[in-house]
Amino acid sequence: MAKIINVIKGTKDILPQDISSWHKLEQTALDVFGKYGYKEIRTPIFEATELFARGVGDTTDIVNKEMYTFEKSDRSLTLRPENTAGVVRSFIENGMTRLSAPVKLWYHGPMFRYERPQAGRQRQFHQVGVEMFGVKQPAADAEVIMLAVDYLKALGLNDLLVEINSLGCPACRDTYKKRIKEVLKPEFENLCDDCKNRYEKNPLRLLDCKVESCREIFEKPEIKKVIESDFICEECAEHYSELKSYLDKMGIKYAENKLLVRGLDYYNRTVFEIKSNNLGSQNAVCGGGRYDSLVKNLGGEDTPAVGWAMGMERLNSLLPPILPEKIDAYVVSNYLPEAFLLAKKLRSAGKTVEIDLANKKFMKQLEKASKIAKFALILGEDEIKNHTVSVKNLETSEQNTVKADEVAALI
Ligand code: ATP
Ligand code: MG
Numbered sequence: 001m002a003k004i005i006n007v008i009k010g011t012k013d014i015l016p017q018d019i020s021s022w023h024k025l026e027q028t029a030l031d032v033f034g035k036y037g038y039k040e041i042r043t044p045i046f047e048a049t050e051l052f053a054r055g056v057g058d059t060t061d062i063v064n065k066e067m068y069t070f071e072k073s074d075r076s077l078t079l080r081p082e083n084t085a086g087v088v089r090s091f092i093e094n095g096m097t098r099l100s101a102p103v104k105l106w107y108h109g110p111m112f113r114y115e116r117p118q119a120g121r122q123r124q125f126h127q128v129g130v131e132m133f134g135v136k137q138p139a140a141d142a143e144v145i146m147l148a149v150d151y152l153k154a155l156g157l158n159d160l161l162v163e164i165n166s167l168g169c170p171a172c173r174d175t176y177k178k179r180i181k182e183v184l185k186p187e188f189e190n191l192c193d194d195c196k197n198r199y200e201k202n203p204l205r206l207l208d209c210k211v212e213s214c215r216e217i218f219e220k221p222e223i224k225k226v227i228e229s230d231f232i233c234e235e236c237a238e239h240y241s242e243l244k245s246y247l248d249k250m251g252i253k254y255a256e257n258k259l260l261v262r263g264l265d266y267y268n269r270t271v272f273e274i275k276s277n278n279l280g281s282q283n284a285v286c287g288g289g290r291y292d293s294l295v296k297n298l299g300g301e302d303t304p305a306v307g308w309a310m311g312m313e314r315l316n317s318l319l320p321p322i323l324p325e326k327i328d329a330y331v332v333s334n335y336l337p338e339a340f341l342l343a344k345k346l347r348s349a350g351k352t353v354e355i356d357l358a359n360k361k362f363m364k365q366l367e368k369a370s371k372i373a374k375f376a377l378i379l380g381e382d383e384i385k386n387h388t389v390s391v392k393n394l395e396t397s398e399q400n401t402v403k404a405d406e407v408a409a410l411i
Contacts, residue, residue, distance in 0.1 A: 010115070010123025020322040024155070025312055026108060029128050032151045036143070038104040038130055043086040045110065049076040055085030055298055056264055059202040061194075066113040079112035082264075084291070084307060085298070087131050092300035101134025108312065120282030120314055129288075129309035133295070136304035138239045141270040141290055142246035144306050148274060148286050149252055151310075157276075157318055160285065162254040164247075164272045166240040167204070167261060168232035170293075173268070176231040177203045183226040187217050204261045210281075218259065228258050239269055266291040270306065276318055285318070286310040327352040329411050330369035333379035334359055342379060342389065342404065349408040353377075370394045375411045 007013060014022060030040070049069050056062050068079040080086055087105055090096075096103050108128040115121055130147060132140050145162065152160055167173055181203050184191070188199065192211040199206065207218065207227060218227060232240065247254055254272075262271045271289035279285070288308025295303040328351040333339040336359070343353040354372070356365045369376035369392075378390035378399075389407050392399040402410060 008123070010117035012122060012124075017324055018316075020324065021316050021319050022312070024319070024322065025128060025315055028151065028154050029106060029108060032154050033106045033130060033147065036104065036147050038106040038147075041087060041090060041105045041107050042109070043083065043090050043107070044080075045112075046077045046079050047086055047089065049078040051085050051089055051298070052078055052081060055088060055266070055294060056082065057202075057266060059198075059205075060263055062113060062263065066115055068112045068114060081113045082111055082309060083107050083109070083127060083129060084131060084264075084266075084294070084309070088294055088298050088300070088305070091131075091133060091303075092295060092298060096133070097295075097301045097303055102140065103133040104130070105133075106130045118282070119280055120311075120317070122313060126312035127309040128312055128315075129307060131305060131307035133303050133305045135306075136292065138243040138270070139246060140304075140306050141239075141243045142250070144288065144308060145243075145247065145254075145272060146250055146252060148288070148308055148310070152274070152285075155315065155319060157315075159277070161275045161277075162247075162252060162272060163257040163260050163275065164243070164254050164270065165257055165260040166232055166236060166269050167267055167271055167289075168236045169268055172231055172233040172236055173204070179226050179229070179231070180204065180206070183223050184217070187220075187223070190217060205263065207259045208261045208263065236269055243270060262287060262289055264291075266294045266297070268292050272308070274310075276314075278318060279314060282314065284311075285314045327354055327373045329353045329375040329377050329407075330365070330373035331355040331377045331379060332362065332365040332369055333377075334362070335379060335381075335384055338379055338384050342377065342407070345405075346377075346408055346411075351408060351411060366392075377407060377411075 052067060053063055062081045067081055070077055087107060091103065106129065109126060110124050111127050112124055114123060117123060130144060132144055149162065168176065181199065184199070184206065188196065190213065191199065192209065192214050195206045195209050195214050209215065217223060260271055260273060267289040269290045273284050274286035275283045276285055286308050290306040292304040295301065295305060329346060331339045331343055331353065333356065339355045343355050346353045366376055374394060376392040376394055378392060383389055387404050388401050389404050390399055390401045391407060391410055
C-alpha cells in the first residue's frame with residue numbers, strides 16, 4: 001500500500017460533521033455585521049512580506065518568529081498572520097479613502113502563524129474581524145465593542161469578560177515606556193528571555209508577558225505603581241473616558257486592565273480583549289483596538305481606524321455542538337429514471353432529497369433512509385403505474401400512498 005500523507009502539524013481538517021457550527025459563525029456575522037452597515041471584504045491569503053513587516057511591526061512576535069515566508073520569482077511573500085494589514089492595503093489601493101466615512105468592512109478566513117500548537121492554538125487558524133475607517137471619535141471604539149458583544153450574544157455567548165485599556169498616543173506612550181524601563185531596570189536580570197529582548201525594542205509588550213516569574217515582578221508595589229499610573233495626556237484621557245461612558249450607557253460590562261497592551265505595534269489609545277473563563281489558558285476570543293497611524297504608515301492618507309479580530313476555533317469550542325440535520329427524504333426505488341424525476345421535482349420545491357444510485361435491495365435502501373432522512377419515498381412498480389408514491393414517516397413509521405404531485409406538500 002502507498003504511504004499515507006498526514007495533515008501538517010498545527011493544522012486541522014474541518015470535517016462535515018463539524019461544519020454546521022462554522023456556518024453558524026459565518027451566517028451570524030453576515031446578519032449582525034450587516035445590521036451595523038458592514039460590508040464583507042475578501043483579500044488574498046498571501047501578501048508582500050513587507051506589508052506585514054511594516055503593517056504589523058517588526059518588533060512583534062508575529063513578524064519576528066511566526067510568519068510563513070517564502071520566495072517566488074525574487075519576491076518575498078508571506079501567508080497572512082492576521083488580516084488588518086491586508087484590509088488596510090486594499091483600502092488604500094482601491095481608493096476607499098474617497099468613500100464617505102465611516103467605511104466599515106468585515107472579513108473571515110484562515111490566518112497562519114508558526115506557533116507551538118496546543119489547545120486553542122494552531123498554525124492555520126481562522127479569524128472573523130471588523131475594521132472601521134475614518135472616525136477618530138470614541139463613539140467608533142464604542143460601536144465596534146458593542147458590535148463584538150452583539151455578535152457573541154447572537155451566538156449565545158453571554159458570560160464573557162470585556163477588558164479595556166488606553167495606550168495613549170505616541171507622545172504620552174513614550175513617557176510611559178521610559179518610566180516602565182526605569183522601574184524595571186533593577187529587575188532586568190530576573191526577566192524572561194523574551195522580556196529581556198522586548199526591554200529595548202518594545203517595552204510595553206513586557207506587560208503582556210504570560211511567564212509567572214515576570215508577572216510576579218509586575219506585582220511588586222513600586223513597579224505596579226508605575227504600571228498603574230495615569231500616564232496618558234488630557235486628550236487621550238478624555239477619549240478614554242468618553243468610551244467608558246458610552247459602554248456604561250449601553251450596559252456593556254467591562255474591566256479596566258492596565259496590563260493589557262496587545263501584541264501588535266500599531267495600536268494607539270483604545271485596546272480591548274474579550275475573554276472566556278471556559279477556555280483554559282488560551283482564553284482570549286477577541287482582540288482589538290484603535291490604529292490611527294496604520295493607514296498613513298502604509299502609504300495612504302491619514303485615516304483613523306479601529307477594529308478587532310476573533311479566533312473562530314476558540315469561538316467554536318464555546319458553542320454547543322450542532323447535530324447534523326436529517327435530509328427531508330430518501331427515495332427508495334429500483335427504477336432510477338423515475339426516482340431521478342421525483343427527486344428533481346422535490347429539489348426544485350426546496351426539499352433535500354437523495355436517491356439510491358447503486359440499485360441496492362429494497363430493505364437496504366429503507367435502512368439507509370431511516371438513518372439519514374425524515375421520510376422514505378417508496379417508488380415501486382405499482383406506484384409508478386398509478387402515478388403515486390408511498391410516503392413513510394420514518395419517525396412514526398406511518399405510511400400513506402399519495403398522488404405523486406402531493407408529495408412535496410407532505411414532507
Ligand atoms: P494570543 O494572546 O492568544 O496569542 P493574540 O494577541 O496573538 O492572541 P490576535 O492577533 O489579537 O491574537 O488575534 C485575535 C484572536 O485570534 C485571538 O484572541 C485568538 O482568539 C485568535 N488567535 C490568535 N492566534 C491564534 C492561534 N495561533 N490559534 C488559534 N487562534 C488564535
Ligand atoms: Mg499570539
